Amino acid sequence: MTVTESSTYTCRFCRLQCDAGRASCSHCGAPVDVRAAVSDSGWQEQPAIKDMARIQFGQSSCQIEGTCVPSADFNLGGEESVYFSHHSVLWCEPSVQMSPMPMKGGWNRVRAGLPLVMLQAHGPGHLALSEDAPGEVVAIPLQHQQAVWVREHRFLAATGNVAYDWQQPGVWFTTGGGNEQESHFPLGMFVDVFHAEGGPGLLLLHSPGNSFVRDLGPGETICIQPTSLLYKDPSVGMQLHLEYPNQGGVMWNYNRGYSYRQVWLRMWGPGRVAVQSVFEREESSEMITNHSPATLMRW
Amino acid sequence: MQLLILLDSRPIDWFYGMTTRGAGTVRGMDRIECQWCKAQNDAGDKSCGTCGAPLDARNLVSDSGWREAPRLKDMTEFRFSSSTCQVEGELVPVAEVNLGSGDSVFFEHHVLLWKDESTPLSALSMGGGMKRMLGGMPMVISVAHGPGRVAFSRDASGEVVVLPLHPTMEMDVREHAFLVASHSISYSFERIKGMTNVLHGEGMYLDRFVTSGEQGILLLHGYGNVFERNLAAGEKILVEPGGFLYKDSSVQMNTVQQNVKTGLMRHGMYLAEMTGPGRVGIQSMYVHHHSG
Numbered sequence: 068m069t070v071t072e073s074s075t076y077t078c079r080f081c082r083l084q085c086d087a088g089r090a091s092c093s094h095c096g097a098p099v100d101v102r103a104a105v106s107d108s109g110w111q112e113q114p115a116i117k118d119m120a121r122i123q124f125g126q127s128s129c130q131i132e133g134t135c136v137p138s139a140d141f142n143l144g145g146e147e148s149v150y151f152s153h154h155s156v157l158w159c160e161p162s163v164q165m166s167p168m169p170m171k172g173g174w175n176r177v178r179a180g181l182p183l184v185m186l187q188a189h190g191p192g193h194l195a196l197s198e199d200a201p202g203e204v205v206a207i208p209l210q211h212q213q214a215v216w217v218r219e220h221r222f223l224a225a226t227g228n229v230a231y232d233w234q235q236p237g238v239w240f241t242t243g244g245g246n247e248q249e250s251h252f253p254l255g256m257f258v259d260v261f262h263a264e265g266g267p268g269l270l271l272l273h274s275p276g277n278s279f280v281r282d283l284g285p286g287e288t289i290c291i292q293p294t295s296l297l298y299k300d301p302s303v304g305m306q307l308h309l310e311y312p313n314q315g316g317v318m319w320n321y322n323r324g325y326s327y328r329q330v331w332l333r334m335w336g337p338g339r340v341a342v343q344s345v346f347e348r349e350e351s352s353e354m355i356t357n358h359s360p361a362t363l364m365r366w
Numbered sequence: 367m368q369l370l371i372l373l374d375s376r377p378i379d380w381f382y383g384m385t386t387r388g389a390g391t392v393r394g395m396d397r398i399e400c401q402w403c404k405a406q407n408d409a410g411d412k413s414c415g416t417c418g419a420p421l422d423a424r425n426l427v428s429d430s431g432w433r434e435a436p437r438l439k440d441m442t443e444f445r446f447s448s449s450t451c452q453v454e455g456e457l458v459p460v461a462e463v464n465l466g467s468g469d470s471v472f473f474e475h476h477v478l479l480w481k482d483e484s485t486p487l488s489a490l491s492m493g494g495g496m497k498r499m500l501g502g503m504p505m506v507i508s509v510a511h512g513p514g515r516v517a518f519s520r521d522a523s524g525e526v527v528v529l530p531l532h533p534t535m536e537m538d539v540r541e542h543a544f545l546v547a548s549h550s551i552s553y554s555f556e557r558i559k560g561m562t563n564v565l566h567g568e569g570m571y572l573d574r575f576v577t578s579g580e581q582g583i584l585l586l587h588g589y590g591n592v593f594e595r596n597l598a599a600g601e602k603i604l605v606e607p608g609g610f611l612y613k614d615s616s617v618q619m620n621t622v623q624q625n626v627k628t629g630l631m632r633h634g635m636y637l638a639e640m641t642g643p644g645r646v647g648i649q650s651m652y653v654h655h656h657s658g
Contacts, residue, residue: 118434119426132428135523136590136651140428153626153635158605158648160430161639167626186626193430197590197609197650201523 091120094208110279124269138197143190148227150187155196162192198273207270209263219255228265233257240358253293276345283336290331295346300338307361308333326354417528418442435592446583460519465512470549475508485514520587527586531577536615541571551582590651597642604637608652614644
């Protein structure tokens with residue numbers, strides 16, 4: 068926390084000016100009274116939003132309830148709305164109006180396992196959302212024209228003035244050949260892109276496990292497990308990094324179809340990168356036959 | 367009394383002639399009323415002897431009126447009849463019951479974690495076996511008899527919710543949430559039709575627990591966090607059926623279709639409309655079966 072005036076401070080997580088008299092940041096819910104937990108390697112732990120902390124947006128607010136599988140309880144007022152995937156609805160008041168949000172590319176979304184329908188909720192009234200895994204709610208306040216890339220299935224809700232799009236991340240590889248060729252998408256087939264177009268907005272993600280944030284300097288690189296990516300600034304570049312550890316002369320790839328290798332997501336700055344501590348491990352270890360642009364390391 | 371459970375409530379000794387201490391309310395000099403189950407406890411107690419709720423922790427109530435179920439501290443112990451129950455662990459808690467002579471508890475057999483070799487087991491006679499099997503419910507409800515120890519747990523992170531049931535109380539619980547109940551509670555079940563979000567459109571089963579002459583205790587496993595709300599007469603709330611955990615039988619539950627179609631097959635979206643009076647409990651983690 069950096070105190071600039073007697074009554075305000077700069078939140079170290081969302082970097083916005085906040086009222087020092089509150090127990091938590093009104094923009095992102097990060098607790099005020101915690102010391103920065105930064106690892107020796109430079110990852111800053113995103114502190115869990117405290118039980119019952121409130122986040123303000125416009126005339127509406129969001130209260131985070133629970134610690135194991137937190138739910139986001141929106142109190143929608145005025146003309147404000149939020150949108151979300153329909154499977155994350157936990158409860159709502161009868162006064163809340165829910166309607167489908169038009170989406171493009173429905174077939175591609177179904178193929179990618181993404182929700183086909185997003186719902187938009189208008190107040191007045193309360194609406195609560197939650198996901199189905201232990202973890203944390205991560206609140207990202209977006210300033211006007213600010214954008215953020217989010218890995219698929221991490222999105223919980225966004226305010227109506229945040230535009231939503233989805234793109235191919237351009238990170239893939241194939242294994243096998245001929246009729247047995249298989250395509251792999253370590254990041255998923257699509258990433259969600261959120262862009263605050265109509266003034267400041269709020270984006271809520273659900274992060275399984277704990278989440279950690281890091282600011283990469285220009286040209287600074289880091290390799291992460293692809294499925295551990297939570298979000299990143301658009302300025303952060305990414306591509307595949309294929310690493311083949313030294314096997315010490317032991318040819319344990321007894322079958323030509325298999326290889327001893329590690330698939331990384333190589334990211335470079337400038338910008339923020341956030342990871343979650345729970346991720347899916349790659350099951351395939353078949354030999355890679357083709358891939359998107361990648362760096363290669365054979366030890 | 368609502369003032370007692372607001373997060374930012376100030377001392378209201380002047381109001382009721384009592385003082386608050388965490389989740390408990392001190393009446394007079396030497397008794398504390400548990401705010402979860404309303405049982406009386408000695409002033410020096412750290413947790414309620416009837417339900418295990420911590421008496422030295424603040425109640426957490428959201429602006430919308432949901433109260434978090436008390437998070438039982440590791441190794442909390444409480445009593446029922448001539449038996450005791452100790453809740454162990456916090457991520458996936460275990461309920462360990464030390465049954466007194468003449469006491470028994472019943473449970474679904476797959477929640478059994480361990481038992482003393484000498485603790486006798488029997489089966490509860492149940493009707494509607496075929497219906498239960500078709501509904502994915504266990505056909506047999508097991509009974510453990512005292513004296514002896516037996517322990518129970520479910521298969522995912524969450525919390526144990528302790529509900530002491532006073533005589534003539536009736537409680538409806540979603541399928542597969544019931545952990546263990548004491549012998550003085552009678553058990554039946556019913557099917558709720560039309561909850562398409564649950565069991566792939568085939569409806570859902572509710573376990574019904576009723577106490578007769580003697581107080582009993584019912585333990586549930588809520589996935590994720592558990593919240594409870596007390597609905598006034600006629601007050602309504604819409605709940606995703608997968609998030610529903612329990613309700614007083616006085617609360618009416620109806621299926622309400624929303625004006626939204628979801629998924630490739632354009633399924634209708636259904637929510638459970640709960641109408642008071644009575645308590646409704648929800649869990650924050652559940653599997654939604656029909657995501658599009």
